[in-house]
Amino acid sequence: MLAGAQASVLAALTARLYQLQILESERYVVLADENRMNLRLLAPVRGQILDRFGVVLADSQQNYHLVIVPEQVGDIAAALDRLAALVEIGESDRRRLQRDIRRKHAFVPVLVRANLSWDEMARVEVAMPELPGILIEPGITRHYPFGEAASHVIGYVAAVSEQELSGDPLLELPDFRIGKAGIEKAQDSELRGTAGTSQVEVNAFGRGVREIARVPGKPGHDVVTSLDMSMQECVTRRCSVEQSVASVLLDAATGELLALVSIPSFDPVPFSAGLTPAMWQELSNDPRQPLSNKAIAGVYPPGSTFKPVVAAAALTAGVLTAETQIICPGYLSLGDATFHCWRHGGHGTLRLRDAIKKSCDVFFYETARRVGIDRLSAMARRFGFGEVLGLDIPGERPGLIPSREWKLATSGAAWSQGETLIAGIGQGSVLATPLQLATMLARLVTGRAVSPRLVRTAGLMSPGGDPVPPEFRSLGFGPYTLALVLDGMNAVVNEPGGTAYGARITERGMAMGGKSGTSQVRHINDYERGRGGRHARQIAWKERDHALFVAFAPVGAPRYVCATVVEHGGVSGGGGSAVAAPICRDVLLEAQRRDPARQAPNGYAVAPSTMRGG
Amino acid sequence: MATLGHGLARRQPALPEKLRILSWSLVFLILLAAACGIAVLYSAADGSMQPWAAAQSLRFAIALALMIGTALVGVRYWYRLAYWAYGVALALVVAVDLRGFVGMGARRWIDLGIIQLQPSELMNVAVVLALARWFHSRSGEDVKRVRFLIPPALMVLLPAAVVLKQPDLGTALMLLLTGVALFFTAGVRLRVFVSMALAAAAAIPTGWHFLRGYQKNRIYTFLDPESDPLGAGYHILQSKIALGSGGLFGKGFLHGTQSHLSFLPEKQTDFVFTTLAEEFGFVGGLLLLSLYALIIGYAFAIALTCGNQFGRLLGLGIVTNFSLYVFINIAMVTGLIPVVGVPLPLISYGGTAMLAVMFGFGLLLNVGVHRNVRLNRRGESQPD
Numbered sequence: 001m002l003a004g005a006q007a008s009v010l011a012a013l014t015a016r017l018y019q020l021q022i023l024e025s026e027r028y029v030v031l032a033d034e035n036r037m038n039l040r041l042l043a044p045v046r047g048q049i050l051d052r053f054g055v056v057l058a059d060s061q062q063n064y065h066l067v068i069v070p071e072q073v074g075d076i077a078a079a080l081d082r083l084a085a086l087v088e089i090g091e092s093d094r095r096r097l098q099r100d101i102r103r104k105h106a107f108v109p110v111l112v113r114a115n116l117s118w119d120e121m122a123r124v125e126v127a128m129p130e131l132p133g134i135l136i137e138p139g140i141t142r143h144y145p146f147g148e149a150a151s152h153v154i155g156y157v158a159a160v161s162e163q164e165l166s167g168d169p170l171l172e173l174p175d176f177r178i179g180k181a182g183i184e185k186a187q188d189s190e191l192r193g194t195a196g197t198s199q200v201e202v203n204a205f206g207r208g209v210r211e212i213a214r215v216p217g218k219p220g221h222d223v224v225t226s227l228d229m230s231m232q233e234c235v236t237r238r239c240s241v242e243q244s245v246a247s248v249l250l251d252a253a254t255g256e257l258l259a260l261v262s263i264p265s266f267d268p269v270p271f272s273a274g275l276t277p278a279m280w281q282e283l284s285n286d287p288r289q290p291l292s293n294k295a296i297a298g299v300y301p302p303g304s305t306f307k308p309v310v311a312a313a314a315l316t317a318g319v320l321t322a323e324t325q326i327i328c329p330g331y332l333s334l335g336d337a338t339f340h341c342w343r344h345g346g347h348g349t350l351r352l353r354d355a356i357k358k359s360c361d362v363f364f365y366e367t368a369r370r371v372g373i374d375r376l377s378a379m380a381r382r383f384g385f386g387e388v389l390g391l392d393i394p395g396e397r398p399g400l401i402p403s404r405e406w407k408l409a410t411s412g413a414a415w416s417q418g419e420t421l422i423a424g425i426g427q428g429s430v431l432a433t434p435l436q437l438a439t440m441l442a443r444l445v446t447g448r449a450v451s452p453r454l455v456r457t458a459g460l461m462s463p464g465g466d467p468v469p470p471e472f473r474s475l476g477f478g479p480y481t482l483a484l485v486l487d488g489m490n491a492v493v494n495e496p497g498g499t500a501y502g503a504r505i506t507e508r509g510m511a512m513g514g515k516s517g518t519s520q521v522r523h524i525n526d527y528e529r530g531r532g533g534r535h536a537r538q539i540a541w542k543e544r545d546h547a548l549f550v551a552f553a554p555v556g557a558p559r560y561v562c563a564t565v566v567e568h569g570g571v572s573g574g575g576g577s578a579v580a581a582p583i584c585r586d587v588l589l590e591a592q593r594r595d596p597a598r599q600a601p602n603g604y605a606v607a608p609s610t611m612r613g614g
Numbered sequence: 615m616a617t618l619g620h621g622l623a624r625r626q627p628a629l630p631e632k633l634r635i636l637s638w639s640l641v642f643l644i645l646l647a648a649a650c651g652i653a654v655l656y657s658a659a660d661g662s663m664q665p666w667a668a669a670q671s672l673r674f675a676i677a678l679a680l681m682i683g684t685a686l687v688g689v690r691y692w693y694r695l696a697y698w699a700y701g702v703a704l705a706l707v708v709a710v711d712l713r714g715f716v717g718m719g720a721r722r723w724i725d726l727g728i729i730q731l732q733p734s735e736l737m738n739v740a741v742v743l744a745l746a747r748w749f750h751s752r753s754g755e756d757v758k759r760v761r762f763l764i765p766p767a768l769m770v771l772l773p774a775a776v777v778l779k780q781p782d783l784g785t786a787l788m789l790l791l792t793g794v795a796l797f798f799t800a801g802v803r804l805r806v807f808v809s810m811a812l813a814a815a816a817a818i819p820t821g822w823h824f825l826r827g828y829q830k831n832r833i834y835t836f837l838d839p840e841s842d843p844l845g846a847g848y849h850i851l852q853s854k855i856a857l858g859s860g861g862l863f864g865k866g867f868l869h870g871t872q873s874h875l876s877f878l879p880e881k882q883t884d885f886v887f888t889t890l891a892e893e894f895g896f897v898g899g900l901l902l903l904s905l906y907a908l909i910i911g912y913a914f915a916i917a918l919t920c921g922n923q924f925g926r927l928l929g930l931g932i933v934t935n936f937s938l939y940v941f942i943n944i945a946m947v948t949g950l951i952p953v954v955g956v957p958l959p960l961i962s963y964g965g966t967a968m969l970a971v972m973f974g975f976g977l978l979l980n981v982g983v984h985r986n987v988r989l990n991r992r993g994e995s996q997p998d
Contacts, residue, residue: 002795002798002799002914002930002934003914006910006937006941009937009941009945010903010906010907010941012945012950013903013941013944013945013948013950014900014903016945016948016949016950017857017891017896017899017900017903017948018896020854020857020858020948020949021857021858021860021861021862021891021895021896021899022861022862022896024858025858025859025860025861025862027858028854028855028856028857028858028859029858029859029861031855031858031859032855032856032858032859032871032872032877033859033871035852035855035871035872035875035877036871036872036875036877201871201875202875203874203875203876203877204875204876204877205876209875
């Protein structure tokens with residue numbers, strides 16, 4: 001009976017083995033492979049960002065971390081003491097280390113120090129034979145050789161956020177970084193590359209035993225920008241004398257931005273590791289807004305820099321010719337309201353050329369009245385105001401060009417003619433970005449619908465290569481319209497009595513034309529006017545006027561345009577011609593000196609490259 | 615006194631004759647099984663004699679000598695020593711309970727200085743010895759009396775209770791089942807077993823109360839192993855994966871992934887069968903089962919052909935205990951019953967288990983050698 005029982009148990013066990021090993025084997029083979037196979041993603045190397053001459057603006061740099069493998073080190077405290085003689089290890093490093101060692105498997109390398117210097121690495125390498133379990137591991141960090149100089153354009157990379165998870169498994173890698181601003185963000189898919197995979201056999205504790213297969217990833221593509229980094233640096237340096245400035249340098253022929261500067265700037269590197277709360281507080285509480293790219297996202301009343309648009313609208317509408325005379329007694333009355341010229345005593349009788357040169361407000365009140373808001377806002381849009389220009393980095397703001405429909409929709413009230421007059425001097429509701437001002441001027445000097453861009457796209461990828469200039473469509477101005485306006489702007493700078501005569505360029509063949517602007521941040525009341533206007537130094541910085549200047553050069557054959565806005569008049573609190581015009585002058589002078597067409601074949605500049613001002 | 619009429623067979627055989635009668639076939643089968651075990655331990659250590667295979671070989675060599683020695687000693691000595699052996703084993707088990715140290719979550723081990731002993735393993739053999747002596751040359755009338763059955767029942771229940779408290783559910787179960795089997799072969803009537811079974815069933819709620827948390831968990835997870843794949847169900851699941859992925863012919867010697875990558879727990883002790891069957895597949899598993907079947911068959915034949923009651927009971931007790939170990943271990947690793955922590959005899963890594971099993975086989979071989987010897991109640995060889 002016992003034997004029978006045992007025989008049946010044996011049979012049962014055999015049947016069970018048959019069931020597991022023959023009938024259900026396939027299922028368990030899969031499970032066993034799932035157990036031991038671990039697919040690891042290999043992050044591709046992020047592409048470089050280059051300037052037009054191939055200068056590296058952002059690249060991925062190998063750096064070296066010091067790590068410790070606890071299981072290979074007998075006495076961790078002793079090993080750390082020996083290491084501390086070679087590299088600096090702080091008390092907080094030690095505490096973090098002890099914690100990490102407790103939490104992780106003994107074979108997982110634990111970080112001792114990130115970013116070893118070359119000296120430290122050399123010292124550790126030499127001592128390596130006596131330091132079992134101490135390793136130097138390569139890592140990748142994003143490196144920006146020019147630091148803050150172009151961080152608004154280039155942007156930065158940082159850890160992937162929850163919302164950005166798109167299904168690309170790369171994004172789930174703990175150390176992966178994604179473009180968060182500027183070109184890093186706009187061209188992220190281009191720069192990112194595709195993931196490689198490594199199939200690793202692991203044991204139950206997750207330790208890799210051997211690599212079974214490896215599919216290398218594709219590194220990201222390089223992105224070539226239109227920036228001329230040396231120019232960008234020059235502009236940055238020139239602008240840094242002021243607290244809060246935006247300056248745009250544009251090649252009017254191609255629409256390519258040579259420099260796009262917003263001061264103050266920020267260091268893009270800490271974003272990659274994650275900003276500390278203190279750093280974030282400091283950046284976001286700064287009234288000068290270092291994180292905002294004021295060149296494309298700062299909106300300002302254009303003030304008198306808007307007058308060329310009004311002039312072009314009037315000439316096109318036929319309500320004005322070059323010979324039309326308008327009398328400026330210092331004010332203009334419309335119904336009950338009185339509109340003042342900036343010059344208390346008035347300019348007397350003026351034609352268009354002198355009105356631009358002297359920036360007469362009454363002349364443009366009258367001109368705007370004749371043109372009417374409908375034709376004026378249509379012309380402003382033709383010049384690129386009132387909507388985003390479609391620049392190839394994110395963050396652009398549209399500004400505002402008021403119209404009857406806009407007024408009705410926002411306030412419910414009908415448009416009043418007084419508002420047309422105010423719009424005629426670029427004040428009131430009119431708002432524009434420095435990029436729009438530069439684009440306006442580029443369109444004015446070419447007569448074409450120039451649109452600005454920063455990225456040289458496929459086909460134009462090779463750095464240094466001359467891209468084929470895009471064919472911008474004509475804006476359809478009459479033959480003399482733009483010439484008249486530009487002639488007025490020439491007079492602004494180059495004739496005595498012009499508002500920016502003090503900022504003219506005297507170098508032969510490099511003279512610039514331009515238009516100054518001073519835009520009110522606060523309404524001026526009659527009391528202040530009665531006391532002879534305000535004195536800038538008496539008012540808080542935040543309430544002072546902005547200083548603006550737009551300029552082109554050379555006057556004979558305009559190629560470069562520059563728009564500069566100094567927030568609240570800058571250090572001296574002066575107007576556009578006093579504060580912003582010298583910046584435009586220096587930028588345009590430098591741009592012309594650096595023009596490849598003026599370079600001797602061996603690469604030396606014909607004229608010494610010096611910056612004035614500062 | 616022996617007379618010529620009763621022939622030589624009834625005397626204590628002389629040593630050369632003992633060596634001749636000794637069942638060398640069984641010794642060979644045991645050697646084969648132990649060799650399999652050492653090979654698996656070699657593989658479990660990633661193709662190395664350290665840390666298990668070498669130690670196991672040495673222990674086996676010592677245990678083999680012990681087995682042969684045990685087999686050749688006169689059966690009457692074992693008969694006389696039976697209660698003493700039981701007493702010593704019980705004392706050790708109790709000592710472990712009082713002073714032993716905890717290994718792998720349970721108090722099972724006693725440190726004798728040179729070796730660490732797990733006395734509960736020895737208790738199996740001791741119980742069989744004591745019960746065989748108790749039931750030796752008792753009439754059917756005796757066995758029917760309940761009062762006669764109380765001492766042997768206590769002999770089983772006492773150590774079982776202590777072992778259960780250690781806690782070692784597997785060994786306690788083994789003691790009980792072996793005891794039941796011995797009672798049965800001794801002629802205790804079926805009626806008694808039924809009432810005992812009923813009593814046991816009634817005791818389940820109380821017994822459940824005494825089970826440790828992890829023992830309860832093991833039973834829970836046995837009922838639904840995949841409910842907790844990373845917790846207690848992990849062992850069974852990983853073992854089934856290892857067995858199933860082995861397939862018909864296995865992954866090859868030294869190529870088991872589940873065992874080598876440590877997914878399989880206890881690959882050298884309780885789950886050693888899985889380690890073997892992953893590498894040698896269904897065929898390998900079946901061959902090992904057949905080897906066990908052969909050993910059990912031989913052992914049964916030896917026990918049943920023994921002329922005296924003591925030898926018969928001793929032999930049957932030992933072979934039953936052995937086969938229980940084999941069956942419960944394999945049923946456990948294949949997921950048929952809960953994980954109770956029972957080693958696979960002759961294969962699993964472990965000193966005391968090896969010693970106990972080989973001592974058991976020594977007694978069994980002894981029974982075979984002395985199958986024609988008659989013993990009286992005092993343990994003297996008798997002519998009739």
